Structure formats: C-alpha cells, structure tokens
Amino acid sequence: MQQRVEDSKGIVLSSLSRECQELAVRCDCTSLSYVFALPESYIEARRAVVALRTWLLDDTKYTSFIQTSLKVLDEKYAEAKKMFEIGKAHLSQAEHRANSFRIQLSKVEQENETNEKKVDELGVRLENKERDYLSKRLTYEVYEDQLKKMLKEADNRDDTLNNHLTIERFQQEIRQFSKELPKLKAQMEALQGRLEFFKQRKQELLALRAECRKMDHELQLAFEDKILKENELNRVINCRQTIRNIYKCRATNDLPQKIFYSLPVKSKLPGESTNDDLSKAIRIVAKYIGRDWSRLYWNLPFYPMRGKEEVSKDINSIDDKYHRGDVFRDQAIDSLGKWRRFHTRAKLDDLMQGLRSINRLDILQIIDRRIIKPKHSMNDDQEEIDPRKREIEDLNRKLNRLFEKIHTGAITTHET
Incomplete structure (x- = not known):
C-alpha cells in the first residue's frame, strides 16, 4: 500500500x-522510481540528439530534392505552356471560323x-x-368545242357569209389562246x-x-479547354x-538573421551584378585604401546592427586569412564584401560616408571623378541631344521675336 501511494505521487515506473525499467529491476529499486529521473532525462536527450541528427542529415539532402523538383517543374512548365499555346491557337481558330x-x-x-x-410578291x-x-x-x-360544232353545222347546210365570219373569228381567238397559254x-x-x-x-x-x-458549342468547348x-x-x-523561393532561402547563408529582423531574403548565388555603382566603388x-581597410570597416554602417x-572578429578573421600577395587589397575586398553581405541596405552613399569618417577624401575624389560625374554628364548629354527640347527652344525664340516686333510696331496683329 505504501508503494502504490508513493508511486501515485511521484514518478510511475511504467512511464x-x-x-x-530494466535498470530498476536489476538494482531492485522498483519502489524508488524517482531515482531514475536523471537516467531517463539522459535517455530522452540521447533520443532528441538522434532525432536532430537525422533531421540535419535529411536537411542536407533537401537541397538536392528541391533541385530535382525544380527540374521536374521546369519540364511540366514547358509542357503546360506548350499545351496552353495549343489550346490558345485552337481557340483562336475556332473564333475565326465562328466569326x-x-x-x-x-x-x-x-x-x-x-x-x-419577294416570296409574297x-x-x-x-x-x-x-x-x-x-x-x-x-x-x-370552250371555243374549240364550239368551233367543232360550227364546222359540222357548216358541212350540213350552205355556207353563209355570217357563219363564215363567225368561224374565222373563233379560229382567230383559238390561235391567240394557243399562243398565250404556253x-x-x-x-x-x-x-x-x-x-x-x-425555299431552298x-x-x-x-x-x-x-x-x-x-x-458556338465547339467555341465554348475550346474556351473552356483553354481556361483549364x-x-x-x-x-x-x-x-x-514557390520552390524557387524555397531554394533561394536555402541558398542564403544569413537566413536566420533575415527571418529574425523581418528582412527580404535575397539569394547569395553566384552571378550577381558586379557592374553597379557600388561594386565599382x-x-x-x-x-587605394591600403592599411585603412580596418578603420573603414569599423566606421561602416550595418543594418541589422x-x-x-x-566587427572585431570579422577584422581578425580577415587579417589572419591573407599573408601573401597584395594583402591590403585582398583584405579590403573581403571586408567590403562581408559588409555588403551583412548590411542589407548597402548603397554607395553609405560607403562614401564611411570614407568621410576616416578622412580618405582622396578616394572620394576618385569615386566622384570616375563614377558620379560621368553619370551626370551622360544625363546632361541626353538632355542636350533631345530633339524635342531643341524644337521647343526654337519655337520659343521665334515667338519672342514675333512679340517684340508686335510690341515695337514693326508689324500689326492684323498682318499676322
């Protein structure tokens, strides 16, 4: 009875x-099940580690699974697009025939x-x-019958003039009818x-x-098929x-930070643009930075902070990485690449602000001469060669000369 009460208030051996359980039986400690709380926690921790290791192993294969899915979806996309184009062409043909x-x-x-x-008429x-x-x-x-009778009567008696005229008139009428009836x-x-x-x-x-x-029924079927x-x-x-977005997230090396700070996820895959103003700068x-690359890295802004x-760990790791060749240049490229990767809002103004902070005005002048001024000059050239602007200016000059002549009285408004 004492054992059941103790088990009901503490850890149940069956749980x-x-x-x-085997250890408790072997040590004859079945009545003291709470003693095995620590071994049980170790066993659960081991199971959690095994499950985590399995999950990590499966996670390493997930990228290849996504790539395979992308290939399959690309094939399905090509097939679906082909079928859609066929359906659209079929619909267009059906519409043309119907029209x-x-x-x-x-x-x-x-x-x-x-x-x-016309039928009524x-x-x-x-x-x-x-x-x-x-x-x-x-x-x-009727005339034919009457003529036959008159001819018979004329044979039986003497032909008179009146009878002869009557017969001729009947014959003439019959001939007229024989012409009109056909x-x-x-x-x-x-x-x-x-x-x-x-009627036909x-x-x-x-x-x-x-x-x-x-x-119309075929057109409706073609339209429904095209919609499907x-x-x-x-x-x-x-x-x-969706799979591409997942793959893009998988390809980033700062995904947890982006998720934590609710920042847009951008892929770090190779092939990013290297011809923008920031890359040139x-x-x-x-x-030209030389030894001042570490000072510049300290003064550059970061978002997230x-x-x-x-920052000190970044500088030390970069400093320990390079020992031969153009060390300062390689260190500067690595540090600025790391800054651009960690600073999600990196732009040319931030880099120029960092250069001002360390008083490297010489580099600022080079950037201004090679990047900023050529860009402005290109815009100015485009404005100068704009033919519409030139036409407007010519028209304004002509109108000004015309108004001056009207104002001086050289010409009157009636003449214009």
Missing part, C-alpha cells in the same frame, strides 16, 4: 523507458429577309397567273422555280443556323515560384 460563319450567316439572313418579301403574281391561265384554258376549250405556262413555271429557289435558300439558312449553333490549360499553367508557375576603394565584438 519510464524500457532501459530504466467568318457568323458573317456568312448574317448575309444569308439579310438575303432571306429580302427573299421573304411572287405568290400573288403566281396566283394571278394561275387564275388567268385557268380562265384562258377553259375559254380555249407563255403563261412558262411564266408560271419560272415563278414556281424562283419560289422553289427561295431558306432550308440552307436553317442548316447554317444549326451549323452556327454547333460552332491556363489554370494548369498558372498552377505550375505558382508551384515553380568597392573595387576603387580596395585599390552588428556589435563591436562581431
């Missing part, structure tokens, strides 16, 4: 590691509107022609042909409308940019 087809359809619809009016004309044709056809048939029939057939043509054009219009709806491919391309671009300073001990 310890297997090694400590051309819409233009053709609009022309056919305008033609159909005109044809509908032709329908009325055809009805009149059919009515006229039927009337004349019936009259022609013409009317031809006109009717022509009107029916035109009506059939208009209307059927073609309906077919074109159906084809236009089909093309564009979204896929943007997704790959975002993934690649650093080369000039390294050439670096303590005196850190």
Whole structure:
C-alpha cells in the first residue's frame, strides 16, 4: 500500500523507458522510481540528439530534392505552356471560323429577309397567273368545242357569209389562246422555280443556323479547354515560384538573421551584378585604401546592427586569412564584401560616408571623378541631344521675336 501511494505521487515506473525499467529491476529499486529521473532525462536527450541528427542529415539532402523538383517543374512548365499555346491557337481558330460563319450567316439572313418579301410578291403574281391561265384554258376549250360544232353545222347546210365570219373569228381567238397559254405556262413555271429557289435558300439558312449553333458549342468547348490549360499553367508557375523561393532561402547563408529582423531574403548565388555603382566603388576603394581597410570597416554602417565584438572578429578573421600577395587589397575586398553581405541596405552613399569618417577624401575624389560625374554628364548629354527640347527652344525664340516686333510696331496683329 505504501508503494502504490508513493508511486501515485511521484514518478510511475511504467512511464519510464524500457532501459530504466530494466535498470530498476536489476538494482531492485522498483519502489524508488524517482531515482531514475536523471537516467531517463539522459535517455530522452540521447533520443532528441538522434532525432536532430537525422533531421540535419535529411536537411542536407533537401537541397538536392528541391533541385530535382525544380527540374521536374521546369519540364511540366514547358509542357503546360506548350499545351496552353495549343489550346490558345485552337481557340483562336475556332473564333475565326465562328466569326467568318457568323458573317456568312448574317448575309444569308439579310438575303432571306429580302427573299421573304419577294416570296409574297411572287405568290400573288403566281396566283394571278394561275387564275388567268385557268380562265384562258377553259375559254380555249370552250371555243374549240364550239368551233367543232360550227364546222359540222357548216358541212350540213350552205355556207353563209355570217357563219363564215363567225368561224374565222373563233379560229382567230383559238390561235391567240394557243399562243398565250404556253407563255403563261412558262411564266408560271419560272415563278414556281424562283419560289422553289427561295425555299431552298431558306432550308440552307436553317442548316447554317444549326451549323452556327454547333460552332458556338465547339467555341465554348475550346474556351473552356483553354481556361483549364491556363489554370494548369498558372498552377505550375505558382508551384515553380514557390520552390524557387524555397531554394533561394536555402541558398542564403544569413537566413536566420533575415527571418529574425523581418528582412527580404535575397539569394547569395553566384552571378550577381558586379557592374553597379557600388561594386565599382568597392573595387576603387580596395585599390587605394591600403592599411585603412580596418578603420573603414569599423566606421561602416550595418543594418541589422552588428556589435563591436562581431566587427572585431570579422577584422581578425580577415587579417589572419591573407599573408601573401597584395594583402591590403585582398583584405579590403573581403571586408567590403562581408559588409555588403551583412548590411542589407548597402548603397554607395553609405560607403562614401564611411570614407568621410576616416578622412580618405582622396578616394572620394576618385569615386566622384570616375563614377558620379560621368553619370551626370551622360544625363546632361541626353538632355542636350533631345530633339524635342531643341524644337521647343526654337519655337520659343521665334515667338519672342514675333512679340517684340508686335510690341515695337514693326508689324500689326492684323498682318499676322
């Protein structure tokens, strides 16, 4: 009972590691489990160190993993971009076909509107022609029957003058009808042909409308396909940019400081620009600074701030590194490179301020002569050769001369 109370208030033996439990059994100290708190802490510390070592080992492989991911993403980006370009070209072709087809359809619809009016007119004309044709056809048939009867009667009795004139009149009317009826029939057939043509054009219009709806559907599908491919391309671009940012952070050697001070992370990869004004000034300073490189390093600003001990360590490490060759120049280049790396806001004015602090006005004059003045002179030359400025100045001179003549009375405003 005493053992259970003690275990419940202190360290429970079952909560310890297997090694400590075996040690407690071997030493016959199962009732005094709190004695094994220190060995347990050592075991946990060993486990933490092993886990940290494993994490560090995996972390060393992470850069190669990122590089592999970048290569894969570059391939995916090229493929996605190719597919996007194909989809965009397909959409452009579909839009061109649809627009051309819409233009053709609009022309056919305008033609159909005109044809509908003509169809009504032709329908009325055809009805009149059919009515006229039927009337004349019936009259022609009646006249033929009447003529036959009159000819039979003329054979049975003596031919009189009146009867002869009547027969001739009927024959003349029949001949006239025989001439007019074929013409009317031809006109009717022509009107029916035109009506059939208009019906055929209307059927073609309906077919074109159906084809236009089909093309609109294809255009919508092409547009949706282009959007999907564009979204896929943007997704790959975002993934690649994220991996690049991770790789850029991995490539920096001052990442913890940047994160601590909430500063922008810039890659320290090779290939940075060495032709800017600050790089040129650093080369000039390294050439002429001599022994004063350490004094200059002490007087240069740092952001984030670096303590005196850190600056002193930097100078000592640089001083111990170089022993042969152009020592001062190499030390100056190394120190200014370190300053530029640690000072996240490094600019030419900061370097010139440090030179003023150590009274190296000779180097300031060289920088001013080689870097600052040529830059200003280039800007001045650009302003001088600006043709628009020259034209404006010429125009102002002409206007001034004109106003002087008006003021002196040489010319009047009416003459101008």
